[in-house]
């Protein structure tokens with residue numbers, strides 16, 4: 001089996017996870033900027049984090065033969081402080097030329113608040129000005145449907161953004177169609193507790209087809225399973241999917257989306 005982990009918060013994982021992922025056939029991991037498990041107290045905390053994502057973590061992944069890419073932003077969970085967000089957004093362009101940076105993400109909404117909306121708009125503008133791809137986080141805590149609608153509105157309003165260069169992640173049964181119909185890519189996050197189980201993800205693939213969709217584990221500092229993409233591939237096999245169709249979902253689709261960024265290259269197998 002080969003697969004891509006397009007959304008894993010590896011800074012919070014141990015080296016055993018890297019070994020397991022590579023053993024299971026992982027071809028690369030992509031790490032969106034996210035909450036650290038605690039609120040950073042100043043823009044300097046983000047400077048250090050961006051250095052970690054663009055320098056230290058790719059080197060750690062390389063020790064296990066795994067290419068590492070990342071996305072940069074201030075995440076929605078820390079977006080209540082608009083002043084801090086402005087400072088972080090001003091810092092990001094310094095890092096955009098680094099070789100493993102794919103774009104702006106994971107931006108979006110957490111509680112659908114006014115300040116989160118402001119910061120989302122700032123990030124969409126940043127992506128447009130620098131011609132960057134976008135990875136979007138949709139809310140778990142508050143109303144996901146409302147949050148997804150608001151996010152789509154903000155992105156669609158900015159005519160500089162091409163929807164096919166945007167992925168809206170953590171979709172569920174009630175938001176997947178909205179995202180795909182608007183021309184975006186959709187991500188399904190396989191979580192043991194919230195978000196979406198492997199069985200539900202496969203049901204959605206069977207109902208909506210597998211165009212413009214990817215699977216990820218979003219493994220982070222919370223209860224999560226770094227191997228949930230290959231586990232879901234096994235479940236697809238048990239449910240009668242053929243090898244080519246599984247490969248499309250877990251490898252070819254993320255490859256197609258991510259390859260829109262010129263910096264995304266995998267070493268020849």
Ligand SMILES: [Zn+2]
Nearest residue numbers: 032034106218
């Ligand atoms: Zn995430």
